[in-house]
Amino acid sequence: xxxxxxxxxxxxxxxxxxxxxxxxxxxxxxxxxxxxxxxxxxxxxxxxxxxxxxxxxxxxxxxxxxxxxxxxxxxxxxxxxxxxxxxxxxxxxxxxxxxxxxxxxxxxxxxxxxxxxxxxxxxxxxxxxxxxxxxxxxxxxxxxxxxxxxxxxxxxxxxxxxxxxxxxxxxxxxxxxxxxxxxxxxxxxxxxxxxxxxxxxxxxxxxxxxxxxxxxxxxxxxxxxxxxxxxxxxxxxxxxxxxxxxxxxxxxxxxxxxxxxxxxxxxxxxxxxxxxxxxxxxxxxxxxxxxxxxxxxxxxxxxxxxxxxxxxxxxxxxxxxxxxxxxxxxxxxxxxxxxxxxxxxxxxxxxxxxxxxxxxxxxxxxxxxxxxxxxxxxxxxxxxxxxxxxxxxxxxxxxxxxxxxxxxxxxxxxxxxxxxxxxxxxxxxxxxxx
Numbered sequence: 001x002x003x004x005x006x007x008x009x010x011x012x013x014x015x016x017x018x019x020x021x022x023x024x025x026x027x028x029x030x031x032x033x034x035x036x037x038x039x040x041x042x043x044x045x046x047x048x049x050x051x052x053x054x055x056x057x058x059x060x061x062x063x064x065x066x067x068x069x070x071x072x073x074x075x076x077x078x079x080x081x082x083x084x085x086x087x088x089x090x091x092x093x094x095x096x097x098x099x100x101x102x103x104x105x106x107x108x109x110x111x112x113x114x115x116x117x118x119x120x121x122x123x124x125x126x127x128x129x130x131x132x133x134x135x136x137x138x139x140x141x142x143x144x145x146x147x148x149x150x151x152x153x154x155x156x157x158x159x160x161x162x163x164x165x166x167x168x169x170x171x172x173x174x175x176x177x178x179x180x181x182x183x184x185x186x187x188x189x190x191x192x193x194x195x196x197x198x199x200x201x202x203x204x205x206x207x208x209x210x211x212x213x214x215x216x217x218x219x220x221x222x223x224x225x226x227x228x229x230x231x232x233x234x235x236x237x238x239x240x241x242x243x244x245x246x247x248x249x250x251x252x253x254x255x256x257x258x259x260x261x262x263x264x265x266x267x268x269x270x271x272x273x274x275x276x277x278x279x280x281x282x283x284x285x286x287x288x289x290x291x292x293x294x295x296x297x298x299x300x301x302x303x304x305x306x307x308x309x310x311x312x313x314x315x316x317x318x319x320x321x322x323x324x325x326x327x328x329x330x331x332x333x334x335x336x337x338x339x340x341x342x343x344x345x346x347x348x349x350x351x352x353x354x355x356x357x358x359x360x361x362x363x364x365x366x367x368x369x370x371x372x373x374x375x376x377x378x379x380x381x382x383x384x385x386x387x388x389x390x391x392x393x394x395x396x397x398x399x400x401x402x403x404x405x406x407x408x409x410x411x412x413x414x415x416x417x418x419x420x421x422x423x424x425x426x427x428x429x430x431x432x433x434x
Contacts, residue, residue, distance in 0.1 A: 021408045138339070
């Protein structure tokens with residue numbers, strides 16, 4: 001017997017009831033033999049006949065119920081009597097029946113969803129989150145889980161495994177095809193023209209600045225003095241080459257800004273058409289030119305495998321992880337503070353926004369229904385497999401501890417009720433014969 005069952009109070013109660021029912025049966029047997037012996041004496045009928053009838057029927061009833069109870073769990077006296085040891089022999093059938101009963105009675109989707117609907121998860125969640133101590137409970141749980149996760153990710157073996165996994169995935173990644181698909185989506189409907197507009201606008205704004213004009217004028221003067229020193233000397237004699245360069249710079253800037261504004265305002269401008277053609281050709285090469293795609297992927301592989309890139313990413317991750325851990329460990333953690341504030345805001349919103357609560361309840365019910373449908377068969381299968389895996393002795397012990405005490409009452413009642421029935425039958429036959 002398993003050690004866990006030795007101190008089980010149900011085992012002691014079962015043993016006590018077995019002794020009581022056995023004692024009652026033995027008393028009936030002793031009474032039967034006593035009455036038979038007494039009736040062998042001359043003139044010793046009368047009350048002894050009634051007593052014999054009671055004891056005889058009580059023995060029959062007690063033995064019959066003893067056989068019935070024992071036959072549930074084992075073969076009576078080890079005899080191979082048909083239809084005995086019903087529970088061990090029918091273990092598979094019991095396992096399947098129990099699994100179906102639990103599945104259909106406790107895991108029926110309509111029953112669970114009806115109870116969940118009455119429960120009103122959104123309202124209960126809002127009420128629970130409105131309690132400050134519950135917010136602290138959530139924050140504390142999140143802090144513990146986050147610290148455990150960061151500690152796990154900081155393990156050298158874990159970091160190495162994650163790094164190797166990411167590198168392997170990056171090397172298998174077709175960067176050219178992905179870039180082509182992404183750019184195809186981004187340029188669909190002329191969205192890339194908005195990027196060009198923004199770039200042209202920035203260029204136009206920069207060209208119109210005094211800083212840009214002074215830079216161009218200075219470069220023009222420097223280039224002229226270097227390439228044509230004699231001409232610039234003559235020009236300086238009659239005027240100022242710096243002033244001429246400034247005027248040329250202003251005019252050049254005005255022309256460039258004007259051209260940029262035309263490109264921004266005219267949808268069919270040559271700049272836009274060339275940009276469209278270049279972008280379409282680039283996307284097509286990414287998606288359809290194997291040699292160009294090979295070059296792009298080769299560049300990607302070289303970047304991924306560079307030690308300095310790995311060291312840089314490792315340093316970024318270490319900095320981020322240390323910052324996260326330092327913040328989470330603080331009592332005034334900014335991240336946990338945002339979490340508390342967000343949960344408190346959610347609780348308040350749930351209390352005053354029935355639409356939000358109804359939406360959450362609807363999604364919870366939908367997700368729960370799908371989850372129950374997926375799990376109920378799994379739970380039933382687990383119950384059936386677990387019961388089937390029990391050895392016969394353990395199965396009998398568990399069931400006998402659960403209902404054995406009540407079955408002993410059946411034995412006891414069988415003895416007493418059998419005796420009473422024996423008295424009734426004896427009285428009826430006596431009345432008929434007299």
